[in-house]
Amino acid sequence: MKSVQERVAALRPNPAVSIGQSIVPFVVAIALAFLIDKFVGPAIGATWAKILLDVGIAILLAGSLNVVNGYAGQFSIGHAGFMLVGGYAAAWLTFYGSVHWFGTKETYGGFLGDGQLLFVGGCILGGIIAALLGVLVGLPSLRLRGDYLAIVTLGFGEIVRVLGQITDRQPKNMKVIKEQTMGELANNLGGAEGFSQIPGYTTLFFVYVMAFVLLVLAYRLKYSSKGRELLAVRENEIAAEAMGVDTTRAKVVAFVFSAFFAGVGGSLYAHQLGALDPKELGFMKSIDLVIIVVIGGMGSITGIVLGATILVVLPEVFRSFADYRMIVYALALVMVMILRPQGIMGVQELWETSLWRKLLGKFRGAAK
């Protein structure tokens, strides 16, 4: 008779296989992003390529918000604050860094050359700084619930915006910049005028690599024990705690995860626009992201992808309506909330819906 430990060990897959399985989705993600950048982007023309880029950034931002709002049920309306912080950190590194190390304000180097590596470093720096702030915002959530937490996140977002507006002027003369060290330039973030002339490193490749990585991680989180802890906190915090969930830790982890990707999203956003205006990343931007999450379906990954796509593409399609565009958008929002309160996907994923299963069943039947 084998002991329990031996039987468990026999059932456990080979470590090499499990490491391989965990890497495969990321390799596929990078390959897909490369294909989108190389073939889809040029094929659909400049206008649609830009919309595709916006969709990717929206998926990244709304997907990260979904972890806090959808999974953990902690209503956050200060997500743009994390974007702003991440964007500033990345813009500081790439703009001043380019001048210091490459001697240019433009993009530098080719595909995955020095310039782009600096940009990737900027995105990660932006993510890390936003994640640190996520701890700071996650901590009040230990004491507050529901709307009150939402209001604190709102306050946080507004404070970040004002702090951005009172930073020092951004020197644009290369000679002036070179006279100061990177550390001395840390407060020269442009103030109320915003940070401008950020080199335009953001391409479809980087946006979709980050978006796919987020989606894979969000999927893994959702079906892991950590993710189920978050879902339990969402459903009933007291019951979750009674079941042994460390609700405090679960909520802070959700905030940190979410803030990291919001910071990365903010970096991509800044390097796409070439400018970072604190007024643009205020309360209304946070609300835009909440709308994507609610319309898509709180907690549903496929819902977020659909919601982000629809809410970015539709206003572009209706651009010719000019004055009436936003009115139609507002009415549509109200109608969706009245007619389909759970959002497009509800809490389900695409592969969990009955329609999908039916289609799959037919497909399998046909294959036999």
Added chain:
Amino acid sequence: MSSSLTAGDLLQTTINFLAVGGLYALIALGYTLVYGILRFINFAHSDIVAWGGWIALTVASGFGWLGAGSPAFALPVVLLMTMVICAVMGVTIERLAYRPLRKAPRLNVLITAIGVSLFLQNVGLLKKFFGNRPSTISSLMENKVLATIGGVQLRLFDMMTILLTLILVILLERFVYRTKMGRGMRAVAFDERVASLMGVNVNQVVAVTFALGSALAAAGGILFALRNDLRMTADSSWVLLGLKAFVAAVVGGIGNVRGAAAGAMLIAFVEVFVHRYVIAAFPDKPWVGQLQDIYVFGILILVLLFKPSGLLGKTTVEKV
């Protein structure tokens, strides 16, 4: 700089703070009434404030009362008419957008409120409505100097704001605590189901709540527009005004009428009073001049961290 901090300066700052606080109180009451009864943040409230200012402009120009020679009764008439129009607007919005969602999750109502807010902002921008250029209604009435104390001019608009707020808050307080309808409102706020079993007409109570809140918002909008430019309805300054009033309602204890007034005074105190004296204390640091929003949202976070239900709010314990 310290020489400027005289007694006159103190008086001037106090008057400013009271006037701003009164304005916030008027708007905060609308948030607090709706939250107390329906438990959702009515994001469209700040747009009713904006529309209040613009409707007042439309009414006043309709009567030809803008500019010199407008009669003394112009402002009261415009104020009353605007309050009535906005009350009707508020009730209509509730009937069409919020009532179908009475039983839905609160987040849905919240998003609907954002939808209504965007709708009002963008309809207001249309040329057939108010357009996208700023205007002004300050010519509706002359901002007379009523008295001069120690070199400080007591101006009509400031005094009127303080007085009008005082009257409206006292009236509302009496309405909520002394009338049958007010008792119905408090009953619905306490428990909607039990209240309706006791014969309270919930739909009527909600309609009255929206009418009251929107009328106060209209008054707030007019008073704001008298002292500032009348910006286009989609301008972010309206959203910020609404946010600050909402913060006041939360700080005071949302759902509580007296709390909203107290919270508004606290918010105005840090925004006007503290701000003025911090600037005076650090004359060599120009960036402290932009910190007022930080005080407002900072005090919000501090209050919520130490007393999550607000200054005058009741703490509720969730029972398992």
